[in-house]
Amino acid sequence: MKTPLPKVNDIQRNWYVVDADGEVLGRLASRIATRLRGKHKPIFTPHLDTGDFVVVVNAEKVRLTGGKLDKKLYRRHTGYLGGLKTATARTMLEKRPEEVLRLAVRRMLPKNRLGRRQLKKLKIYRGPEHPHQAQKPEPLRFTP
Structure with a gap:
């Protein structure tokens, strides 16, 4: 008997909108990554992109627990000698809160072409407004 693969x-x-107001960063990111990969669907296949689109609003109001605001570091390299730049989570949330959530979700997706394609279906916005009203996104609530 052959296993049926989705075409x-x-x-x-589907399109979903998630309100990140008061949500814990890691828990929110893992639930978003599950939706982007399509693991919530019965047709999930690890080597195919079966996931949905996710729009996140209020990314600036995401929460970090414990002392992570000052202890968690984000590092990037410019490519030049001595070009390692370091920022704490507090400064990243003030300057670019979308990037904090995008990095958290990106690190939970596969590290290959498939993961990069799945990450393109994630749309993150700092405030409560988003330009995807035409797609009629359904609100997605995560119950604890």
Whole structure:
């Protein structure tokens, strides 16, 4: 008996909107990564992109627990000698809160072409407004 594989054109992709106000960063990121990969669907296949689109609003109001605001460090390298730049989570949340959530989700996705394609379906906005009203996104609530 053969396992049926979903055709790429037959995969139905829904749009969801998530309010990040007061949500814990890691828990929110893992639930978003699950939706982006499509693991909540019965047709999930690890080597295919079966996930949905996720729009996140109020990214600046995401919460970090414990002392992570001052202890968690984000590092990047410019490519030049001595070009290692370091920022704490507090400064990243003040300057670029979208990037904090995007990095958290990105690190939970596969590290290959498939993961990069799945990350493109994530849309993050600092405030409560987003330009995806035409897609009629459904509100997605996570119950603890």
